[in-house]
Amino acid sequence: MGDPSRFGVYGGRFVPETLMAALKELDHAFRTIVPGEKFQAEMQYYLHEYAGRKTPLTFCRNLSRDLGCRVYLKREDLLHSGAHKLNNALGQALLAKMMGKERLIAETGAGQHGVATAIAGAALAMQVDVYMGEEDIRRQALNVARMKMLGARVVPVSSGSCTLKDAINEALRDWVTNVETTHYLIGSVVGPHPFPTLVRDFQTVIGNETRAQVMEKEKKLPDAIVACVGGGSNAIGIFTPFLGEETRLFGAEAGGEGPAGKHGATLCRGRPGILHGTYTYLIQDAFGQVLESHSVSAGLDYPGVGPEHSFLRDAGRVSYHPVTDQEALDAFLYLSRAEGIIPALESAHAVALARHIAPGLAGDDVLVINLSGRGDKDVAQVAELVGDAL
Amino acid sequence: MISRIGDAFSHQKRPLLVACLVAGDPDREVSLSLMREAERCGADIIEVVMPYSDPVADGPVMQKAMQRALRAGMTPDGLFSLLRDFRTSSGTPLLILTYANIVVQRGIGAFYRDARAAGADGVAVADVPLEEADPFCRAARESGIDPVLFVSQTTSPGRLREIADRASGFLYLVAVLGVTGVRGSLNAGIGEYLGKVKEVSPLPVVPGFGIGTPDQIRELARAGADGVIVGSAIVSEVERTLGDGSRAREAVGAKVRELASALR
Numbered sequence: 298m299g300d301p302s303r304f305g306v307y308g309g310r311f312v313p314e315t316l317m318a319a320l321k322e323l324d325h326a327f328r329t330i331v332p333g334e335k336f337q338a339e340m341q342y343y344l345h346e347y348a349g350r351k352t353p354l355t356f357c358r359n360l361s362r363d364l365g366c367r368v369y370l371k372r373e374d375l376l377h378s379g380a381h382k383l384n385n386a387l388g389q390a391l392l393a394k395m396m397g398k399e400r401l402i403a404e405t406g407a408g409q410h411g412v413a414t415a416i417a418g419a420a421l422a423m424q425v426d427v428y429m430g431e432e433d434i435r436r437q438a439l440n441v442a443r444m445k446m447l448g449a450r451v452v453p454v455s456s457g458s459c460t461l462k463d464a465i466n467e468a469l470r471d472w473v474t475n476v477e478t479t480h481y482l483i484g485s486v487v488g489p490h491p492f493p494t495l496v497r498d499f500q501t502v503i504g505n506e507t508r509a510q511v512m513e514k515e516k517k518l519p520d521a522i523v524a525c526v527g528g529g530s531n532a533i534g535i536f537t538p539f540l541g542e543e544t545r546l547f548g549a550e551a552g553g554e555g556p557a558g559k560h561g562a563t564l565c566r567g568r569p570g571i572l573h574g575t576y577t578y579l580i581q582d583a584f585g586q587v588l589e590s591h592s593v594s595a596g597l598d599y600p601g602v603g604p605e606h607s608f609l610r611d612a613g614r615v616s617y618h619p620v621t622d623q624e625a626l627d628a629f630l631y632l633s634r635a636e637g638i639i640p641a642l643e644s645a646h647a648v649a650l651a652r653h654i655a656p657g658l659a660g661d662d663v664l665v666i667n668l669s670g671r672g673d674k675d676v677a678q679v680a681e682l683v684g685d686a687l
Numbered sequence: 688m689i690s691r692i693g694d695a696f697s698h699q700k701r702p703l704l705v706a707c708l709v710a711g712d713p714d715r716e717v718s719l720s721l722m723r724e725a726e727r728c729g730a731d732i733i734e735v736v737m738p739y740s741d742p743v744a745d746g747p748v749m750q751k752a753m754q755r756a757l758r759a760g761m762t763p764d765g766l767f768s769l770l771r772d773f774r775t776s777s778g779t780p781l782l783i784l785t786y787a788n789i790v791v792q793r794g795i796g797a798f799y800r801d802a803r804a805a806g807a808d809g810v811a812v813a814d815v816p817l818e819e820a821d822p823f824c825r826a827a828r829e830s831g832i833d834p835v836l837f838v839s840q841t842t843s844p845g846r847l848r849e850i851a852d853r854a855s856g857f858l859y860l861v862a863v864l865g866v867t868g869v870r871g872s873l874n875a876g877i878g879e880y881l882g883k884v885k886e887v888s889p890l891p892v893v894p895g896f897g898i899g900t901p902d903q904i905r906e907l908a909r910a911g912a913d914g915v916i917v918g919s920a921i922v923s924e925v926e927r928t929l930g931d932g933s934r935a936r937e938a939v940g941a942k943v944r945e946l947a948s949a950l951r
Contacts, residue, residue, distance in 0.1 A: 302818070309818070309819055310816060310819060311816075311819055312816060313813055313816070313837065313839075314816045314837040314841075314842060314861065315744075315837075315839040315841055315861055315865075316816075316841075317816045317817070317818070317846075318842070319841070456747070457741070457754075466742075470743060470865070473744070473865050473866060474866065476864060579788075581788070583792070584789065584792060585739070585788040585789045585791065586739065586740040586757060587740045587788075
């Protein structure tokens with residue numbers, strides 16, 4: 298066993314000394330409380346009875362016919378809250394509660410993780426403060442209202458670029474200040490150790506279910522799996538049980554405006570560096586100043602990525618590709634019309650990449666797309682963007 | 688090799704004032720004049736911040752100053768040239784404070800070598816705790832730079848010892864739970880904690896974060912601090928006088944004089 302805080306050279310704990318005690322406390326709780334019977338029993342209750350697991354693996358007749366292989370969707374869009382984020386929010390909130398913390402803080406970009414944390418806080422009777430960039434608050438009014446209705450406080454962030462990156466900075470600053478009473482419920486497989494491992498473990502339920510469901514239906518493992526990658530939690534969640542198998546794994550990054558324009562394709566177009574406590578691929582300038590990312594999908598609009606993805610990229614185990622805003626919008630409408638399922642714009646990136654790789658698959662090959670969330674939150678934005686095309 | 692920082696602490700019979708400024712804030716020329724003015728008005732050590740886009744240990748005053756400096760074009764090359772210019776006319780110890788990615792992107796070894804060549808005496812990296820410190824401390828020592836490490840009230844006694852073993856120059860004691868920025872009063876128990884750190888540390892112990900008034904400085908001096916670091920209180924004078932270099936110099940000078948008088 299190497300250093301548990303690292304994935305190859307990536308990961309680590311690049312945080313102010315003041316936070317180290319909290320990270321060590323969390324790491325200890327993660328290793329002692331989570332495997333215990335009490336935690337596991339509670340978690341089963343919340344995942345199954347409360348959140349609605351397991352989520353279906355839907356065989357898509359129309360997509361399969363159109364794409365020329367056997368296409369399945371893993372339906373995280375049908376999870377309570379409408380996205381996979383709740384798996385992690387419930388897990389961490391329960392852990393924080395059992396650690397004796399009274400308050401949860403979270404960052405959110407599109408608002409999905411903020412909503413998931415607000416739900417977990419309501420269910421577990423914990424105070425929730427969600428940091429959100431002013432720019433994102435303006436873009437995601439629906440989710441802001443949802444968080445407030447669920448009893449959370451939404452704290453506007455006006456520093457830096459006023460988006461997700463700055464919301465994480467502000468949440469870290471809050472945590473440094475209130476470290477004794479507060480748990481920072483980070484929303485993706487990013488940040489300092491143990492967060493990338495902790496969040497991965499809570500999201501691996503997606504991959505474990507998928508594996509059993511595909512085996513049952515197809516009597517074999519899937520040939521290919523596609524997921525979108527912002528921070529990368531839904532992708533890690535579905536990839537993990539297949540890392541040791543032959544299954545080909547594909548990550549769809551935010552290609553944004555395309556090769557010449559602004560983007561969020563950290564793994565495809567970035568270079569390693571340190572942001573938010575971890576060594577990982579970043580979108581940055583020559584001197585190490587982190588640059589603003591761009592994506593039509595707020596959930597993929599992040600200049601970093603989970604350190605385990607950086608490792609999987611370098612190892613060649615997962616193949617990452619940029620998907621442009623336009624391709625994602627096309628895929629959004631394509632899935633809506635072909636199957637009657639409106640995907641989140643994030644998940645639409647995975648659908649778009651699946652359309653690219655399907656021609657390379659055989660007719661009886663099994664392709665799984667992780668549909669990480671539903672698209673209700675994006676309906677107004679897409680209607681505005683595509684306009685007459687509707 | 689004799690460290691200018693170690694030397695300053697061993698020769699001075701009173702606690703030292705470490706005055707902090709952001710390199711290139713509001714621009715290179717004014718920034719250099721502010722460093723000289725701080726020295727002239729009683730700063731014993733100058734801490735120069737190399738700005739980073741995402742400074743999670745810093746409060747609003749320092750964040751804004753870093754943004755100003757970055758907009759004005761500050762880079763590590765710019766920082767080193769600034770320090771070289773300052774060094775031509777001064778023997779005052781210089782400490783660089785920055786964040787890990789700035790060091791890593793230049794190459795850890797190269798950053799410390801270039802810092803030394805520019806006349807820096809110490810480097811502190813705000814987001815490098817004990818767990819990640821080894822490559823940074825090794826490169827520092829190889830270049831003759833003091834690796835200044837942080838301790839806080841959340842640091843356990845055993846850990847304190849390990850940190851003190853690796854650091855040199857002084858130990859940077861984070862005096863508040865939280866980010867940089869002046870507070871109305873110091874954390875309760877900071878004096879007692881300072882005493883505990885001093886028991887363990889062979890190095891001078893210097894609190895920073897949240898300190899901005901002569902009363903707070905006197906309180907820490909009475910508690911046995913070997914110095915105090917003041918950042919936001921000085922940098923907010925730069926913010927207050929933006930657009931007028933000579934007013935900025937006067938304001939920063941007056942603030943440093945006021946703070947320094949509390950230690951004499």
